Amino acid sequence: xxxxxxxxxxxxxxxxxxxxxxxxxxxxxxxxxxxxxxxxxxxxxxxxxxxxxxxxxxxxxxxxxxxxxxxxxxxxxxxxxxxxxxxxxxxxxxxxxxxxxxxxxxxxxxxxxxxxxxx
Amino acid sequence: xxxxxxxxxxxxxxxxxxxxxxxxxxxxxxxxxxxxxxxxxxxxxxxxxxxxxxxxxxxxxxxxxxxxxxxxxxxxxxxxxxxxxxxxxxxxxxxxxxxxxxxxxxxxxxxxxxxxxxxxxxxxxxxxxxxxxxxxxxxxxxxxxxxxxxxxxxxxxxxxxxxxxxxxxxxxxxxxxxxxxxxxxxxxxxxxxxxxxxxxxxxxxxxxxxxxxxxxxxxxxxxxxxxxxxxxxxxxxxxxxxxxxxxxxxxxxxxxxxxxxxxxxxxxxxxxxxxxxxxxxxxxxxxxxxxxxxxxxxxxxxxxxxxxxxxxxxxxxxxxxxxxxxxxxxxxxxxxxxxxxxxxxxxxxxxxxxxxxxxxxxxxxxxxxxxxxxxxxxxxxxxxxxxxxxxxxxxxxxxxxxxxxxxxxxxxxxxxxxxxxxxxxxxxxxxxxxxxxxxxxxxxxxxxxxxxxxxxxxxxxxxxxxxxxxxxxxxxxxxxxxxxxxxxxxxxxxxxxxxxxxxxxxxxxxxxxxxxxxxxxxxxxxxxxxxxxxxxxxxxxxxxxxxxxxxxxxxxxxxxxxxxxxxxxxxxxxxxxxxxxxxxxxxxxxxxxxxxxxxxxxxxxxxxxxxxxxxxxxxxxxxxxxxxxxxxxxxxxxxxxxxxxxxxxxxxxxxxxxxxxxxxxxxxxxxxxxxxxxxxxxxxxxxxxxxxxxxxxxxxxxxxxxxxxxxxxxxxxxxxxxxxxxxxxxxxxxxxxxxxxxxxxxxxxxxxxxxxxxxxxxxxxxxxxxxxxxxxxxxxxxxxxxxxxxxxxxxxxxxxxxxxxxxxxxxxxxxxxxxxxxxxxxxxxxxxxxxxxxxxx
Numbered sequence: 012x013x014x015x016x017x018x019x020x021x022x023x024x025x026x027x028x029x030x031x032x033x034x035x036x037x038x039x040x041x042x043x044x045x046x047x048x049x050x051x052x053x054x055x056x057x058x059x060x061x062x063x064x065x066x067x068x069x070x071x072x073x074x075x076x077x078x079x080x081x082x083x084x085x086x087x088x089x090x091x092x093x094x095x096x097x098x099x100x101x102x103x104x105x106x107x108x109x110x111x112x113x114x115x116x117x118x119x120x121x122x123x124x125x126x127x128x129x130x
Numbered sequence: 131x132x133x134x135x136x137x138x139x140x141x142x143x144x145x146x147x148x149x150x151x152x153x154x155x156x157x158x159x160x161x162x163x164x165x166x167x168x169x170x171x172x173x174x175x176x177x178x179x180x181x182x183x184x185x186x187x188x189x190x191x192x193x194x195x196x197x198x199x200x201x202x203x204x205x206x207x208x209x210x211x212x213x214x215x216x217x218x219x220x221x222x223x224x225x226x227x228x229x230x231x232x233x234x235x236x237x238x239x240x241x242x243x244x245x246x247x248x249x250x251x252x253x254x255x256x257x258x259x260x261x262x263x264x265x266x267x268x269x270x271x272x273x274x275x276x277x278x279x280x281x282x283x284x285x286x287x288x289x290x291x292x293x294x295x296x297x298x299x300x301x302x303x304x305x306x307x308x309x310x311x312x313x314x315x316x317x318x319x320x321x322x323x324x325x326x327x328x329x330x331x332x333x334x335x336x337x338x339x340x341x342x343x344x345x346x347x348x349x350x351x352x353x354x355x356x357x358x359x360x361x362x363x364x365x366x367x368x369x370x371x372x373x374x375x376x377x378x379x380x381x382x383x384x385x386x387x388x389x390x391x392x393x394x395x396x397x398x399x400x401x402x403x404x405x406x407x408x409x410x411x412x413x414x415x416x417x418x419x420x421x422x423x424x425x426x427x428x429x430x431x432x433x434x435x436x437x438x439x440x441x442x443x444x445x446x447x448x449x450x451x452x453x454x455x456x457x458x459x460x461x462x463x464x465x466x467x468x469x470x471x472x473x474x475x476x477x478x479x480x481x482x483x484x485x486x487x488x489x490x491x492x493x494x495x496x497x498x499x500x501x502x503x504x505x506x507x508x509x510x511x512x513x514x515x516x517x518x519x520x521x522x523x524x525x526x527x528x529x530x531x532x533x534x535x536x537x538x539x540x541x542x543x544x545x546x547x548x549x550x551x552x553x554x555x556x557x558x559x560x561x562x563x564x565x566x567x568x569x570x571x572x573x574x575x576x577x578x579x580x581x582x583x584x585x586x587x588x589x590x591x592x593x594x595x596x597x598x599x600x601x602x603x604x605x606x607x608x609x610x611x612x613x614x615x616x617x618x619x620x621x622x623x624x625x626x627x628x629x630x631x632x633x634x635x636x637x638x639x640x641x642x643x644x645x646x647x648x649x650x651x652x653x654x655x656x657x658x659x660x661x662x663x664x665x666x667x668x669x670x671x672x673x674x675x676x677x678x679x680x681x682x683x684x685x686x687x688x689x690x691x692x693x694x695x696x697x698x699x700x701x702x703x704x705x706x707x708x709x710x711x712x713x714x715x716x717x718x719x720x721x722x723x724x725x726x727x728x729x730x731x732x733x734x735x736x737x738x739x740x741x742x743x744x745x746x747x748x749x750x751x752x753x754x755x756x757x758x759x760x761x762x763x764x765x766x767x768x769x770x771x772x773x774x775x776x777x778x779x780x781x782x783x784x785x786x787x788x789x790x791x792x793x794x795x796x797x798x799x800x801x802x803x804x805x806x807x808x809x810x811x812x813x814x815x816x817x818x819x820x821x822x823x824x825x826x827x828x829x830x831x832x833x834x835x836x837x838x839x840x841x842x843x844x845x846x847x848x849x850x851x852x853x854x855x856x857x858x859x860x861x862x863x864x865x866x867x868x869x870x871x872x873x874x875x876x877x878x879x880x881x882x883x884x885x886x887x888x889x890x891x892x893x894x895x896x897x898x899x900x901x902x903x904x905x906x907x908x909x910x911x912x913x914x915x916x917x918x919x920x921x922x923x924x925x926x927x928x929x930x931x932x933x934x935x936x937x938x939x940x941x942x943x944x945x946x947x948x949x950x951x952x953x954x955x956x957x958x959x960x961x962x963x964x965x966x967x968x969x970x971x
Contacts, residue, residue, distance in 0.1 A: 015860055034863075037892040038856030067863065069889055070937040099881055106943045107936055 015039045016065070020050040026126040027051045027058045028119075034067035040075040048082060057089030057126035061119060062100045070107060077112035090114070091122035160208040163197060167212025174303075175220070186412055187390040188303035190216070191274070192311025194238035195267075199252055199312075200319055203242055210235040226285035233277030240270035241308060252316045253325050254375050255431035260424040264417065267308035275301035298406050302413040309420040310386040317379040326375065327434075333373065340369050341380055348385050352392035357399035359389060359415055366419055370426040374434075378423035386416040487511065494598035500528060502551075502589055507531055516575070516598050518567035536564035536572060547592075550579070554587050562599070574603040612675045613638050616649075619679040625654035629724045631839040633813035635821055639785070639832050647674030647715070648783045648834035649682050653689045658724040661689045661698075664736070664781040664836050665717040668757075677710050681758070685717070695719040695732040699758070699766040703734065706759045714759040718781055724840060727773045732766050734758050737784055737798070740805055742816075743777035747805045749798075750779070775871070778813065778839045780805060785831035786824055800824060813837040841874075847911040854895045854904035854923065863888050866910060866919075873912045879965050886944035887919050889937040890959040894923035897957075916946070916964045924956040 016033035029047045051058050060076065062068065080090040092115035094101040104115055116122040170189045194209045213231035221227035244266040251259050279297040282288040288296055320326060344365040351358045362385045369377035393400045393412040400408045487510070490497065496513030500506070507528055511521035517534050524530065535543050543563055550558040558579040565573050579594030616638060624632040634650050647667025654660050663685050667674045684705050688698040698719060706713065718736035722729050731739065731750055735757030738749045753767030773779070787797030804823035808816050816837050825833065848869040852858035863884050870880040887908060894906045909920040942948050945961040 034860060036856065036859050036888065037895065038859055067885075067888075069885055069892065070940050071892060073936060102881075103885065103940070107940050 016043055018043065018046055020047070022055070023059075024123060024127050025054075025056045026123060027055050028061065028123075029058060030061045030064070032064040035065055035072035035075065036067065036069050037071040040071040044075045044079055048079060051083065051086075051088065053086065055088060056128070057083060057091070059091050059093065059119065059122045059126055061093040061122070062115075063093055063095055063098065063119075065100050068100045068103050073104065073107050073109045073112070076109065080113045089126045091116055091125040093117075093119050093122045159205060160211060163205055163208025164212035164215060167193060167209060168215050171212070171216040175216075185303045186299055186306065186393055186409060187310070187387065188300075188307040189311040191234070191238055191271070191304045191307035192309075193307075193315065194235075195241050195308050195312040196315035196319070198238055198242045199245065199250075199316065203239060206235055206239060209238060221282070221285070222287050223285035226281040226287060229281035230278045233274040233281070236277070237270050237274030237304060238308075240273055241266045244270060253320050253431075254313055254316060254378075254424055255326075255428055255435070257425055257428040257432065260421060260428050263313065263424070264309065264421050267305045267312075268417070271301050271304035271308060274304050295405055298409045298413075302409045302416075305413065306386060306390065306416050306420075309417060310383050313375075313420065313424055314379040314383045317375040321376055337369070337373050337377055337380075340365065340372065340377065341384060344369065344381055345384055345388075348388035352388050352398045354398055355401070359399050362388075363419070363422065366423045367426055370423045371430055374427040374430050375424070378427035382420045382423040385419050389415050389419075491515070496596050496598075497594070498526075498531070498596070499591065499593040501591055513596065516573065516596065517565060518569055518571070534565040534567075536566050539563035550581065550592075551589055554583065554589060555581070557581075558592075558594075573598055573600045575599065608672055612672045615672065615675045615679070616647075619675070619682060620649055621651055624652045625660070627654055627658075627660060627724065629658070629841050630660060630722070631813050631841055633817045633837045635817045635833070635835040637785075637821065637825065637829050637833040639829050647678040648785065648832040649678045650781065650834050650836040651682055651686060652836070652838075653686055655689065655692070660722045660724065660838075661695070662720040662722065662779065662781055662836060662838055663689075663717065664783060664834055665715055666736070666783045666785075666832070666834070667715040668713065677713055677715070680709060681706065681715055681717070685719070689719075694768070695721045695730055696766045696768045699732050699734050699755070700764070703758045703764050703766075707762065710759065712759075714757045716757045716784075720779060720781065720838075722773075722779070722838070722840070727775065727840060728770055729773055729779065730768050730770045732768045734764070734766060735760070737782065737787065740780040740782075740802060741771070741773060741777050742780060742805045742809050743774050744809065745774075747780075747802045747809070749802075773840055775840060775874075778809075778816065778837055780816075780820075781836040781838075783832065783834040785829065785833035786820075786835060789830060797824075813839045847909060850908040852891070852906050852908070854906050856892070856895055858906075859888055859891055859895070862891060862906075862908060866908065869910060870917065873917070875912070875917060875965050879917070879963060882944040883917055883919060883961075883963050886941045886948075886961055886963075887921060889941050889944075890919075890921035890961070893937050893959075894921060894957065897923075912965075915966060916962050919945075919961045919963075920958060921961075922956060922958045 016031055016035055016039050018032075019030045021028050021030075027050055029050065031043065035043060047058065047060065058079070060079070065072075076090070076092060083090045090113060092104075092113055094104055094115045094117075096117050101115070104110075104113075109115070114122075114125055116125060167190045170193055174185045174187060174189050190212065197205055197209070210231055213234035214227060217227040217230045217234075218224060221230060245262060248258075248262040248266070250262050250266075254260060254263070275297050278300050279288070279293055282296060283290050283293050344362060347365055348362050351361050366378070366381045366385055369381035371377075389412055392398045393408050396402075396408075400411065403411070489495070490510060490512040494512070494516060496516045497510040498513050499508045505527065507526040507530075509521075509526050509531075514521040514523060532540060532543060543561065546558070546561055558581065560576065560578050562574065562576050565575055567573060575596045576599045577594060577596045579592055581589040582591035582593070584590045617636070620636055621634075624634075632652055634652075636648065636650070647665075647669060649663075649665050649667075651663040652660060653663065663682070665678070665681060665685075667678045667681065681702060684702050685698055688701045689695075693701065699717065702717065706715065715734075716736040717734045718739060719732045720729050720739055721731075729739075729741075729750065731752040732755075733752045734755050738752050741748050741750050750771050751769050753769055755766045756764055758764075782801070784794070787801050788794045789797060801820065801824060804820050805816070807823075808819045811819060817835050820835065821833070848866065850862055850865060852862045866887055867880055867884050870883060875883070887910075891906050891908065895904075904924055907920075907922045909922075911918045938948075938950075941959070941961065945963045947962045949960040951958040951960070
């Protein structure tokens, strides 16, 4: 865990929920990625990464999210990101064209549904 | 028988009818008159003494006279017919009868003619009427007696020797008819027609009693053997006196009838005398009775009339006196009222004159008047006093008056007067001039004058007032000086400082209250520190203005020496005790650290400053302390507040919020509202708008206002050098963000610039190589409405590889233009982003 960001993980409806706070950049992206992936057991349907409280996210963060998605997909698990419309993080994700590497949703519920699948 | 009575019915009757009716009535009248005449004759002939025709009392003649008098002589035919009818049967010759009838008719006509000539009144209420009647009866009956007696003799009915006897009886009979019967009938008629005073109560009864007594006396007198006829006279007199004509007529008739009866019967007093003697006695007696009775009655009537006239006159006089007295009394009251009114008016006039004089004295107004014809000038008492002399000290003339005018103004006043006289206009422009008093003082006067013009436009009189305006003059002068001093002591410009905009206003109180001691100052200390000062010296005028100058200098000096605001306040307070004991001043010091956005506030009895920002206005906290000069060794506490970028600090003096018509809380509330309403204005605009909203009409106290805006600093270029380590990126971003914020770059743009810069730096860090310590340099500048950021490293970027290109993509998306220079010694990324900053010029 870096001093820039904070992480809280819990399980909900068979998915792992990671709530990140602070900034995500080159200095802490790799550490953060490992911490989050370690928190996902094989039995989980996938992971929801909630970036609602992240104040800074750059290309290192986007790369982190892309790598996490690729790893989980390989494990038949899904990743969804919560980035509310109008937030700085959402602006960066949109601007950087991150839609093709990771799914991001406006709300936590939408992200959770994406991960566990609503049938 | 009244001929006039028919006139009233003439209305709708045809003329022939009317004439016939009148004729019928006339004939009827004749017949009636003839009948009455004949009836009376029939009874009286029973008293005949000579033959059958001559009686000593012949009432028909009296009836004839009465009728002719009352109804007019045109009724004579009735008499003639009656007379003829009476005489024919008793006269042997028809011719004699006719002659006798003619005489019987002519005699009453003659009587009436005489009476009318003598203006006889049938009321018999004057003695002269009685005398006239007596004369007319006795004289005109000579005619009938002569004619009658002569006709009897000529017709041989009488012997000629019997002529005188017949004549005398005839004459006596006719005369008695006129004297006794006619008055009786006249009185009865007039009584019936209310020609006399109405009868008194019980009068008739009394009259009957009197007449009854009289009848008894008369009976006694005419039956006594001795001649006692005169006994009846007092009773006749009583009746006449008591009842006037109404008593006299029946009394005379009664007594005469009794005497005649006695004479005819040769009874009592008339016994044993021959016929002529008897007739003479009877005639004398009857004439005396009738005359006495009616004369007495007429006298009483006349006296009653004259007494009545006298009484009426007296009553009238009394009424007139009464009326006149009333009129006099009314006139007197009116006069008294007028006098009272006039006195009241005079006293009012005196009172208003006194009030006017007092008003003139209080206002220092003198009045004067110049009679152009006589050259006489009159001055009011105050006029003398204004000129420094006792009222009425000398007779005033134009030359004398103009002698008071100061040398410098004299020609001008003369010219003004001359021009006014030439122009012949009633109104003259007001003039101001100076006069020199005997004691050497100079006074300023304001003069107004008017002309009184005659009908042809010639000036007759010039009059006017002068007002002593010396005090006002001096007051204006002092106000002007104080105002000038005030303005000269206030800063004309403010120090140029980055990040600070300053505006100030000063409004002196209106004339009449005097310029005051408000001031403000802005002291730049260097190092982005500035001290704002605002203060208010109690009082107005020159003293306050000069003390203000001293305080301003002192504060400035202590502040420039680097003392903290509390120390500046303490030292200034101490200085004030030294130089201006008993004076007080409030002061507010705000020490601004522009870079740190911090305000340290010290107030000495001054109202709090207001901070005005996008979120609204707030009063800044401060420690309370007394005004300067309040007491020894005062302590002044400081409080510090941070300010937001773009926030404005407003300092003011209490003249803005503490006004006569406004509670101070209300004034402050309004000020905050006015500030909030104009929060987007720059300091200059804000000052104007606040004054516009707060000040209306006269300014009763000085107002000073100071507005300072902390603009975003147009910061210098940012230069950062960070180790080429990922952990340094965060700190770099923070510093860049603060710099951008200070440069007034909007938040969204800040985010883009920070992201792009951080990406560029991250690239450098990621690609840096080598064992030695590597650095990444960042330079940021703001100009021409764009932000330029340069990120430079000593290494070389590796060529883009895989997803590594996402960073450059982000940089290009965030910034308007990106240039990457890969030199031999390193890579330099130059980025530009257009932006509208809030930096002041």
